[in-house]
Amino acid sequence: MDELAIVQMKDTIFNHWKKIIIIAAASIIAVGLYFILPPLLHGQDGGQIPLPSSPAEPAPADEPEEAISLRISAVGDVMAHKSQLTAQYDSSTGTYNFDNNFQYLIPYINQADLALFNLETTFAGGTYTGYPAFNAPESLASAMKNAGFDVALTSNNHIMDKGLAGMKRTLEMTRKAGLNTAGTRLDGEKNYTIVEVKGVKIGVVAYSYETPKVGGVPTINGSHIAAEAWPLLNTFSYWNLDQDLLKVKQSIQDARADGAELVICYYHWGEEYQRSPNDYQQNIARQTAGFGADIIFASHPHVLQGMELLTDASGKKVPVYYSMGNLISNQRLETLDNRYTEQGMIAEVDLQYMKSTKQILTIDMKAVPTWVDKYKKNGKDVYAVIPLDSTMSTNQTLAESGHLSRAQQALTDIKTLLGEEYIRSAP
Template identity: 55%
Template sequence: MGKNKISKTAAVTVILLALVVLGLAVLLTWTISAGRNVPGASELETPRAPKETDLSILCVGDVMSHSPQTTAQYNASRGRYNYSNNFKYVKPYIEAADLALCNVETTFAGEPYTGFPLFSAPDALASALAKAGFDVGITANNHMADKGISGILRTQRVLQKKGLDTVGSVQQESDPRYLIEEVNGVKIGIVAFTYETGSGQGGVSINGSYVSDEVADHINSFNFNTLEEDLPKIEDAIKGAKAAGAEIVIAYYHWGEEYQQEANKNQRKLARKTAGMGADIIFASHPHVLQQAEYLEPEGSDRKVPVFYSMGNFISNQRTETLGNRYTEQGLMAQVDLTWSEKDGITEIRMGGIPTWVDKYYSEGKQVYEIIPLSEGLEENEALEVSGHLSRAEQALEDANGILGFDQ
């Protein structure tokens, strides 16, 4: 009797021990598979390396459509305009960039189509810019108000319909004065402003003519005569872009003196101010010729800010034959390559670019305009073979290298 009781007690003990061992095994398995829920387990994880992103940003200067260009791009047999051939040689460079911008120095105000002094180009030019690979159309320039408020608003709508985002003018006065582009996971803010003409004694004058208050409310502009008063507008746009999440900020200016190959003191002053406001890259145009490029180093920081004082004409009818000035035929696909780190911001930045030259020649009884990239293989370029203008292109390359101030 006593022996049986002891045996039963031993059996119960063995079962209890087995249950304890099983429970410990289950707990151990859960701990391994769900370690993040156990205090101290996170200490065993490998920290995630900060994200780094390489970006290539490209910008070009003045895209114009003088009357001879508009005529040249009309296909009578089809009854429509097409500008695609203008960009066929530069398209690969534009498409290769992670972000590509252009200054659209015309309006898309509809018919009748007009050239200088009051521009309105066929919508087909906007289509060609999009097909060439541009992402952003900059509308801040001295011809933006050529067709009044209706031209300003329609220009934005046409560009956006064709697939380009816009900056430099707004649909509503209350709209942000900046653009945010997300590129490879990095948010890039863009602000764009044009210079005003006139004394700054009241009212806004663009290209020598005072504009209505309604027009003034829809454009981004500043006046060198009242620059200290206007700087807050620019700074607010940059701060607004950063508040909206911009991790890199690009500023574009339409400024300077036409046909002057040297940046003036006003351009340099505003560039320094803008770099100090936090802009990381400054692109600019308006002189219709190339000007130098350089790095600025804002006080109290280790930042390098590339500045392109004028990217010249990307395409226009300005040239030796029309102005007696070969430098108006030249432009630049300005390029900034950088590395952005989510921990340290921009860690590396380098500026460069490909100079360009506008070839104009006759083929099958029509004028042809084509932008030639002044890179390798000029001798094999089909347009230059047809036009016989190889020596002019080579001269343009020599001119550009002497002006820009950086190695190609």
């Protein structure tokens, strides 16, 4: 074989193996890519990693706003006559305790998001007294707090029974017990209060009636009031009503400007022992609804009066309780020959409030009838406020006192006055 032929044969062999090597290398690369490339395109757990050009995931839509459900409850006059003070005194400790008076109310008051009452006494310190100049132990405030109440209204015809010092100490002791106050104030304070409940700011405005002037000087409960006290009291007069109601309107507007989303007005008004509202009360209620109040509660007549759902000019519904009667007192059949003074209610307003639109979507008004039982046990008087509901027949106090029939009569009276459609009969 010549030299040229040998060279050509070597080239042929070289090219043959070159092709084999290239094919083998390509195969190895293909196999490698088969196993290596997928992990590069996926997460370690197999979840896909978005490529840079992938569009962003759409943000989840906002949850729709839900209305806030609120129950606002109120009761009438909390009084402390001399016989009540004697009944609540513990001679072994030298202290006063009123907790047992309100034990049966707790299931109802605890269901309220905000609960109010009229404090018809003072906590002036010193000697405790009943009618006509009330001054009770401040443990009464603690008992109301223990029962679940939140706000004490102090604008009434007995708040000045122990003068300006007594009024101021009443506020201090009531607040010390953990209660908010409205209706009277200390120097420099606003003439309303705002309480926040479930994120909703609720303003409370409270006003009481004045009695006629004596010697040209205005009075409360017929007594002269020191000039320096008047700026600390929320009052109105029937003989200058339209002008004085502008103060109520201003209080509502000020509370709104201060952030109140709902406003409650609590009045001390009307005629004692009258079981229906008078023209003044109805006129005040309508004007107050027009001023922007959302709920109107009231006391002073010491007996129950009717309920009404007003409609203001904008179509908004405004519940009015013209008198919630006595929550507790010694005014009763045996002392006044008047069984209606033993009767009261827990007023309940249920509403749905939408914060974004500042609107009340729905509102409903009800009442839990109450009755004050009084009987002797171990030589002492026992007082207890009894809800007149489906538990009446098994109530321990009524069983001990034997007064179930009187409680049943009270329930009949209240249903007749208010209407059965407003009565709540179970806790």
